[in-house]
Amino acid sequence: MLWLKRLVLALVVLLVVIQVVRPSRSNPVVDPKNEMSASLAVPPDVAAIFARSCNDCHSNRTIWPWYSTVAPASWLVAFDVNQGRSELNFSEWGMADPKKRADALEGICKELTEKEMPGPIYPILHPTAKLTDADIQTVCRWTQTVRPGAGAGTNQTNP
């Protein structure tokens, strides 16, 4: 079983060596005037759903878990957060152009309805992130009322 000992040793050495590559785990400073809630009325129930299920990847208020300090998990987590923030960042909502914001609102309801977000793995590690059908409805009703051109306040959708 010498080969097994060697293999385990090699894996341990590898695990130690890869720790050298440390992705940055930054939370850029949040400017309150760029928060989504500064330009849109976000009701408390919707805000609570975003907070427990989306903020870690879609805001600058990421709570970095302990395993995000250990490679290779750290690489995966940092990659997800960077990708997530570039698609949709609640903390930098005010800096996005109107088209991107309208797309994002539509995308939020779509991703939830299709059960694409918050993804398959995140809710396993964060059980409170799981969304019920009622949660999804709550979010979709909201995105439909605030989306420019959809319902409330415009006559575009009314005959």
Ligand code: HEC
């Ligand atoms: C574990 C990290 C993570 C969580 C949690 C998460 N997302 Fe994402 N999200 C991503 C990543 C990464 C992408 C970009 C890649 C992709 O589209 O799959 C993304 C993309 C998106 C997009 C753009 C999709 C597109 O293709 O246009 C929307 C909208 C979105 N997420 C909404 C949400 C909402 C709403 C929640 C909370 C219910 C959420 N996400 C939770 C990581 C996450």
